[in-house]
Amino acid sequence: MAPNENVAAFAEWESTLGRLVRRATYGPTAAEMAKAKELGFQGYLNYQLNYTRINDDAVETAVASKWPLLAQTSDVLFSSDAGQVRQQLSEATIYRAAFSQRQLYHRMVEFWSDHFNQDMDKVGYLLVADMRDVIRKHALGKFPDMLKASAHSASMLAYLDQTQSRNTAPNQNYAREIMELHTLGVDGGYTQDDVAALSRVLTGWTVQGRGNFVFNPAIHDWTAKTLLGVTIPAGSPSLGQAGINEGEQILELLVNHPNTARYISTKMLMWLLTPTPSETQISAIASVYKATGGDIKAMVRAILNDAWLPVAPMKLRRPFHFLVASLRSTNPTVTTLTTINGQLNNLGQALFAWDTPDGYPDKIEYWAGNIVPRWNYANVLSALKSTTSLAVDTAAYLAGSPDAAVDLMDQNFFGGEMPLVTRNALLTYIKGGTFNDTRVRETLGLAVSANAFQWY
Numbered sequence: 523m524a525p526n527e528n529v530a531a532f533a534e535w536e537s538t539l540g541r542l543v544r545r546a547t548y549g550p551t552a553a554e555m556a557k558a559k560e561l562g563f564q565g566y567l568n569y570q571l572n573y574t575r576i577n578d579d580a581v582e583t584a585v586a587s588k589w590p591l592l593a594q595t596s597d598v599l600f601s602s603d604a605g606q607v608r609q610q611l612s613e614a615t616i617y618r619a620a621f622s623q624r625q626l627y628h629r630m631v632e633f634w635s636d637h638f639n640q641d642m643d644k645v646g647y648l649l650v651a652d653m654r655d656v657i658r659k660h661a662l663g664k665f666p667d668m669l670k671a672s673a674h675s676a677s678m679l680a681y682l683d684q685t686q687s688r689n690t691a692p693n694q695n696y697a698r699e700i701m702e703l704h705t706l707g708v709d710g711g712y713t714q715d716d717v718a719a720l721s722r723v724l725t726g727w728t729v730q731g732r733g734n735f736v737f738n739p740a741i742h743d744w745t746a747k748t749l750l751g752v753t754i755p756a757g758s759p760s761l762g763q764a765g766i767n768e769g770e771q772i773l774e775l776l777v778n779h780p781n782t783a784r785y786i787s788t789k790m791l792m793w794l795l796t797p798t799p800s801e802t803q804i805s806a807i808a809s810v811y812k813a814t815g816g817d818i819k820a821m822v823r824a825i826l827n828d829a830w831l832p833v834a835p836m837k838l839r840r841p842f843h844f845l846v847a848s849l850r851s852t853n854p855t856v857t858t859l860t861t862i863n864g865q866l867n868n869l870g871q872a873l874f875a876w877d878t879p880d881g882y883p884d885k886i887e888y889w890a891g892n893i894v895p896r897w898n899y900a901n902v903l904s905a906l907k908s909t910t911s912l913a914v915d916t917a918a919y920l921a922g923s924p925d926a927a928v929d930l931m932d933q934n935f936f937g938g939e940m941p942l943v944t945r946n947a948l949l950t951y952i953k954g955g956t957f958n959d960t961r962v963r964e965t966l967g968l969a970v971s972a973n974a975f976q977w978y
Contacts, residue, residue, distance in 0.1 A: 539563055540939055541831045544978040545794055546570050547625035549847035550937025554625070563828055570626035571819050573662060581622045588858065589614040592650060596676070596733035599647035607647050612873040613859040615653075616866070619842075620849035621856075630661040630818065632842065633793050635874075636881025638672050638704065640681040642874035648677035648733050649874060665786055665816035666777035669704060673773055676733040682879065689725045689743040697721035699879050705776040707785035712750060719749035723768045737766040750775060783811040787821065793884060794825050795834050803830065836977040838886045841869035843978070844896060848903055848970045851935040855913045862912060865899050897971045904967035916962045924952045927962060935969045944972045 543550040543558050546567070558566040569576070586593060589610035591602055599607055619628045634657045642649050652675045660668035672678050679685050682696035697720035701712045726742030729735060742765045746756040752775060754768050776782055787807035791799035807821055814820040839847060845866050866872060870892050876882050883889070907913045919927040928948045932940040952965040969975060 537939065538828050538832045539566070540937055541834065542567060542826060542828075543937060545826060545831065545834075546629065547850075548619055548629065548843060549850040549935075549978075550939070551850050551853075552933035552937070555933075555937045567823065567826055570624070571662065571823060573624040573627040576623045578622055578624055581618060584621075584856075585614045585617060588617070588856075592654075594650075596647060596651055597731075599650055600732045602647065604646055607650065608642055608874070609860070609863065611642075611650055611653065612866075613863050615873055616842075616846060616849070616859055616862060617856065619846045626822070627662055629794075630822070631658055633790070634661050634668065636876075636884070637789065638668075638678065639876055639879050639881035640677055640874065641877045643877070645677045645681045648675075648680055651675070651733060652677035660818075662819050662822070663817075664814075665811070665818060666774075668818075669700075669777055670770075670773055672704070673700070673727070673769070674735045676729040676735055679727060679729055679735070684724060685728050687721065687725050687728070688741045689722075692718070692721040692725050692743065694718060694721040697724055701776065703879055705782040705785065706779060707781060707788075710779075710781040710785060716749040719747040720772060722747050723749070723754065723772055726765055727769055737763055737769075739763065739765050750779075777816060780808070780812070783808040783816075786816070787811055790818075790821055791825055794822065795830055797835070797837070797885065838889055839976055839978055840882065840884065840889055841866060841871035841892065841896075842873070842882075844976065845869060845899065847975070847978075848900070851970070852903065852914045852966065853934070854906065855915065857909065857913075858911050860911060861906070861908075862903075865902060869895050869899055893976075896976070900967040900970035903970065904963045914963070914966065916959050916966070919962045919966075920957075920959065924957050925949065927952060927957075927965070931966065931969050935975060941974045944969075944974050947972070 539558050543554055561569055591607055591610045592614055622628055656671045656675050682699055683693045684696040687693035694717050698717045702708050722743040726738045728738050739762050744757040747754045788804050791803055807824055810821050810824045948965055955961050
């Protein structure tokens with residue numbers, strides 16, 4: 523799957539608008555390309571960035587109906603079957619990404635889910651509230667608001683062992699990761715002494731009940747601390763809840779630190795544009811971060827510009843991206859997504875299951891070897907016609923000739939930019955046997971398996 527091996531195969535991907543759709547969505551369907559052509563480059567980008575103006579009622583109604591546990595409080599979820607909670611959160615995540623018109627928003631939900639990664643095996647039902655109140659709420663908002671919401675998330679504090687931290691024995695896990703992974707970056711200029719000091723600052727930040735953040739002054743370290751060049755004077759237990767201000771002060775310091783601007787900008791560039799952003803690109807986006815107070819929309823707008831996109835290299839779809847793209851292309855009737863969720867596990871990217879806080883890798887080197895599971899999945903998906911789980915409808919493909927069927931696959935799977943080598947292969951196969959439902963389904967499976975479908 524190395525990109526330099528198939529440059530000629532993607533010669534048709536010349537449209538700057540098509541590149542924008544590929545990066546801003548989970549797949550350039552015919553409807554999405556039509557919308558982009560109607561609005562133009564900047565208009566379409568504005569449309570996707572202003573996601574709250576896109577009516578998503580149909581998707582949210584379906585989510586509420588099919589996966590009702592997600593609307594419950596943590597108190598209710600605590601008593602619910604853990605497997606059901608996990609299944610409903612995973613399936614709803616897949617459904618929203620595949621069928622929501624707010625495509626760029628969900629691309630950023632995935633990005634921030636990795637940035638603030640948590641393993642559901644450890645935090646369980648607490649992750650439902652975190653995904654709702656931290657990730658989905660702030661995915662296209664402001665980074666400082668998201669970081670602060672995460673720092674007050676019962677799920678995050680449980681995941682990184684902050685709930686075990688005491689003044690007599692500060693736990694350094696969350697303090698380290700909030701600097702290394704969430705803000706400054708591993709080379710962000712902090713020291714082990716800074717980690718130790720921040721862990722003392724954050725003592726008292728904990729959880730009570732079934733998932734309520736609290737500051738407990740009784741377990742807070744009130745002695746003086748110095749970190750990142752800032753001295754926090756000694757306090758007293760008599761200050762009570764005011765002790766939380768120490769942590770709030772450092773969060774403010776972190777979100778305004780120039781290394782945070784560079785680190786977040788670099789990660790967003792790698793996600794949306796290129797695995798190897800230039801110093802010029804990093805500095806430009808970091809400047810947007812500083813000028814806007816970490817406004818994510820403004821940064822995305824600056825990254826997805828019509829000068830950088832045309833020369834951006836192709837990116838390999840991770841399993842989640844690949845699976846969601848296939849659902850967008852086939853546009854099946856969905857009763858449940860249990861089978862598809864299981865297939866995502868087979869593809870190697872089960873949702874909320876990466877056990878370390880760095881999140882699933884976004885590197886071709888990690889994912890390039892799982893081509894056989896992708897082929898197997900394509901065969902499973904294309905054959906599905908169940909009224910109780912998921913059904914791929916072939917009627918539109920069978921309505922015309924084999925050539926017309928492949929033309930339709932071009933629009934639905936490749937946004938009208940199907941490489942010639944892929945077209946020839948699909949035509950050869952679909953014409954190599956009886957033109958019927960079985961042959962069309964097998965050809966759809968080949969389209970999903972095609973090399974060109976693995977990239978965006």
